[in-house]
Amino acid sequence: MSTNAKLPLDMLYQWENNHKDRLYMTQPMGDGTVDEFTWGRAVDEARRMAAYLKSLDLPEKSRVGIISKNCAHWIMTDWAIWLAGHISVPLYPMLNADTVNYVLNHAGCEVLFVGKLDDWPSMKPGVPESVRCISYPLSPPNNYETWNTIVAGNEPLQGNPVRDAEELATIVYTSGSTGRPKGVMLSFDNMAFAAEGGIKTLNVGPDERMLSYLPMAHVFERTFVELGSLYAGFQLFFAESLDTFVQDLQRARPTLFLSVPRLWVKFQHGVLQKVPKHKLDRLLKIPLVNKLIKKKVLKNLGLDQVKLAGSGSAPLSHDVLDWYRNLGLELLEGYGMSENFAYSHMNKPGRTRTGYVGEALPGVETRISEQGEVQVKSPATMMGYYKDDEKTVEAFTEDGFLRTGDKGEIDEMGRLKLTGRLKEIFKTSKGKYIAPAKLENLLMAHESIEVCCVSGANQTQPFAMVMLNEELRPLVQDDAALKKEIEDSLKQLIQDIHKQVDPHEQLAFIIVMQDEWTIENSFLTPTLKLKRNVVEDTYQQKVDAWYGQKKPVIWQ
Template structure:
């Protein structure tokens, strides 16, 4: 793998050495628009000239508000070419959250790309220039297309130096107010150089980009793709996700646990478990079926299939392994630029997040908190020196906020979050994460949140999967009761589950109960439902419909 000093240097290498290679594939309506490396370079240089015309100076901050699309990457390149700092914003945030990030980050301009409904968000953008991409139906401020047509390509490009501030990534906020994580150019290149060789990613790989580019993991994947001269494929919409993934057959596929749950759900809708079990026992059909399912899921050519960002049930990994789909669980966070722990194809232990990666030091504090030191730790939280000081110990290790343990072979297991622990009214502390993993084995369940502050025993709040919604009520209740009956004997007395509450409302990004990376926002769920805990606890039924 070639090594570069910056993302821009990687792009310029392939632009010079493989100009006709397709870099970006953007489906729109009933067609696909492609940009070769040469065409992308031309467009980004013209946009860089346009950005310079706003009287911005080197080091100024420029925001990107967009779903994943070709113009997100083109905008990022243009920002790099000017020597500006990118401020990615999750495309699902409301106007207030957008305004808070723009003001806190001191952004001097914003590029608005592919969005569902910018009309409901634009109040959050005040007193700075807006550049909108008309291709995606946006027309506020200055049009990207007009600026590209009116400006000549920027001739003298910024040379990104390793220690320069590259981006400020605002965390998705499972707890508290999002914080601006500062990463340098060298941080991203360290991450982009370490991860691809571990997974044997090929040169000119196919990248399927759908997880938010405002998240560090997807950003690292794009940078790795650029370093390897890859082609990046985007999706038209969530409705076309499955067909476009099947068409792309990427060389690497990264998903959060909820997506793996959805994949299993879709397979079982058309092929019930009982029938699947029978077919897998027939030698010839077994192989044909597995190959067909891998191709249908878009995983036929995948060198690596990953799950991270939240805990995944070992039973779910084992289920996919029965189909010859090996999911490697990993662990990283925005603050360490994803370089921490990972299972690999040659060293994989289900139920763990893998061993400590090379060039990483890890330790557990006296309380069991995982602490990380690597060569791409954040430089701090933007304009928050006190918060920055709180998350580093005296030896410069990042305090992750996760509780874990290492086994004798060095594999790390995440056992909980420091801030997720709660105390029942018996004075007993509960760490809910591992309990939630056990409960999520039940395929009738979509999402899980174990709570219990102020009541004698913990209770479980759940939303139903499509399989669960399709079940008769009595069968559903029986299934959930059985899960509790099987689980409770394995728990300490103070941990035993008393009730399961089925929520009326789905938990989603739109209603603020999931982060943009589809993790449950425990604090938000508790804020809504905590007043009902005692009432639910006193009810006679084990399974309660909200």
């Protein structure tokens, strides 16, 4: 594959010129209705907003922020920013005011588009007074200039502006599992290479349907949904809210569906609440019944039309992967980073191996360093970190490979297995090294566990802190029988894990947390990854007392 891929704006003009009447985006409006955007309407509105941005006489290549849940206007805003000659800066829609302030100041944003948000009053204090705000039709109440007023009051920007392939297109602020987020600089060429490579690898075309609901500020959704639809031309539907998610899925009937491990596990728990696992397993073994059961389960999830299902952002347990595959849904795990626009590795249909994140995508070079670190290089690799030359130098080897910070190994078919984070590996008091990711994958196979953290540096054996899934958390406080049932199953889980690991990796105990780990209280990143340092710092003072109890399961 060459790096001469068509750039995003080239694709925009192609759909505008050749398929302007084709339906592109379906946006629920919160009142039971939907607003539909053809390619022609979407590009026209983006051109009008671009004309308005140009009328503001901002400095060339100004940074323009977008803070919103996914919606049609998010995508049109990205286009408008590029058409006007500026650089887009996405912000997660659930950041606190301090992080909003940090990102807007660090990027030097002149303008901010404010969209669909659940808690704008707590975020708003982070927006500097100097920043001009523009609101979407689905924005929380505000007195900003509105999208519709601006679109109605401006003629479309004429001509087809050209942006250079090597030019900075967007600054993606990493979700920051430790410390302040870093601004990943991505060029138009980085984005084009990743988008074109992804749709060619998956053989995706204009007849697909996709539901957009994972944060657009994250590269996973941006690469395969926003840019994927721009390069393949397929139809996008947007989720209205968590409460309407099943209806949103059933409206879209997606043929492509991407999710993160936490949500795949939630879907599974939802099914198993209605049909216990042992009963479902028994039904699936009956030849005449299993096809009907599989179809019914997937239809109830809204996934019965899915041809390609993907999972990324964090590892998914083997048991969950196998459970979906038994239903006839082959989940393809992938691997990528903000620093390479999520374009690195992907399992291919028929070539999957449980526990592996797949083969290098076209144009990606991979190697394992002497320390066991996965290092990658491709035309999708970032330009560097914004205003941080020191960290940029640290991120690359002398010969230009990106240091991922992940440990891994490659099998005979070139499939990559991630075995842990270099910085997360810790040593017990016996001098043995523990890779928490290995144990956490085994723990996440348990249907009651929603998220977990393995720790135990400088202790005799590692231990695990687990949070039960949200349906169980309130129930166990009042139901002694249920609590005992879960405790017994966790004791059995410890025994099962001990049969699969070396003696130094065996868990001393499991702590069942009553505290909730959420994005809002900073235990999770906006992409639902655990902030290990926050968890360990929070409970550090209790660890010695937990070891002193000498119990296999402890309720915090």
